[in-house]
Amino acid sequence: MAVKVVDRSPLNFWEKTYMPQVLGGLKITLDNMLRPKVTLQYPEERPTIPDNYRGVPTLVRDPNGREKCVSCQLCEFVCPPKAIRITPGDIDDSDENAHVEKRPKDFEINMLRCIYCGMCQEVCPEEAIFLQDIYSVSGYSREELVYHKAKLYELGGTLPDQHYKWDRKKEAEEKVAAGGHH
């Protein structure tokens, strides 16, 4: 192994007085003082949020306005801190989305418990729950920070859909009913 001999010569006179180091330090701080500041003036300036950011979990609709969650409750089970509570509900036969069969009656996420891990997004078979770019959560009481279904849909908005799987399933069933083959 190569041996590196560290120079440990005794301090010379000037070094013993500390003055060169003190002056050097003053120069460093002066340079720092004149450098542009890195502060982000928060409420006026906002940070740029990267695409893969994990913000507040939200529920989304597909472009037809159908709520995508089918209340399978997988996210409720996977959520490590148990922040999600779902009350499943049926969809009325009269509803135009009756073929989807189920939707949550209520969907609560407790933002004080949520750890923004993104497990719910990962586990969801319907691509119905997404952690988007909302990062600033505040409220005056604990109850206020339990977000209910309406709020979650409001925050989530609509995201593009590649599959329309329920609509295609319905089409296929209708074809079968009409006597065709698949």
Add this chain to the structure above:
Amino acid sequence: MDSLLLDIVIKVIFALLFVAVIMSLAAYSVLGERKVASWIQGRVGPNRTALPGISAIPVLGPQLVKLGIWQPLADGVKFLFKEDPLPGHVNKLYYCLAPCIALVPALTTMVVLPVGQYMDGDVVKPIILANVDIGILFILAFGSLGVYGIVIGGWAANSKYPYFGGIRSSAQMISYELAMGMSILPVLIWANGPNSGLAGLSLFNIVESQQGMWLGVWMPIPAFIFLVSLYAETNRLPFDMPESETELVGGFHTEYGSFKFGLFFVGEYAHMVIGSAVFTILFLGGWNFLPDFGIESLHWLSDPWALMPNWLGGPLSVIYFIGKTLFFVFLFMWVRWTLPRFRYDQVMTLGWKYLVPGALICVVAYAIIIGLWDIAFAIDQTPAIVE
């Protein structure tokens, strides 16, 4: 009788003006401290406090807000309206007395502090509250009384860390007082030399004697020793032993809150401002514009204020003096955010083993130099003392 009354009224007005200026300088150096700290750390510092009305003025208003001009106001009001706790375990009388004792000496010393000059006929006179001829002694004596605020505060708080802080503070004060006193002896020797007549220890005389050359330039070592002792006397980093947050939580003001703490705080900064002013007077030529190297034809360079009418020259000399002082206030802050704190034993070693002997050597050396200088150049002008 009438003129006596007028005299008193003018004096009182002047005194109030002095207090106002020094106090606002102290308040604004708190702001300066926060600003300088943030700049050095790459931050922006206080830039939110707005005063309704004034801040609505376009361009100027927001700019002032950005500079944090209104912050000291908000701080002061906050200190005033906060609950003022009186812990059960303290010695009530001394607990309340200590913050006052910390502030009062700083404000007292300013009585003998000349801040500028004006012309009375042909004679240059200082702008000063009381031109006593033991000015520098007065300042040294009262300046070091400030430590009693810390010691009494630490003792009255009746808990360990403040007490440690108080003890450290008194030890430190004694050690550095010596070096400080000795480091200004060369200045006094010079100021009282035959070059400038015999005018005692008055600070005005010291400033006048520096028209040829600022003493800090050819007495760098006494100036340096004085500056270091000044840092120690005002409890500023790297010598803030009594406070040292990392070891003593906050030292003497751990048990204080609201307005009493505010008094300590302002007292510290007032000491700083006064200390900087004294340094400027002793070593940086006070309000002298630039050194004139003793050349008669260049005299306007050191004293342009005398050539101006009083209403212009007087205020300008004061402003120039305050400018120089503020530079040293800035230096205080700059050093604070650069250097780490000394260990307690290092503080003592530095004081007793280096600064005191250094100052002693300087006294002897400069006494000899000035003596030779006088014999060589100025002996014929020497008044009574040599004859």
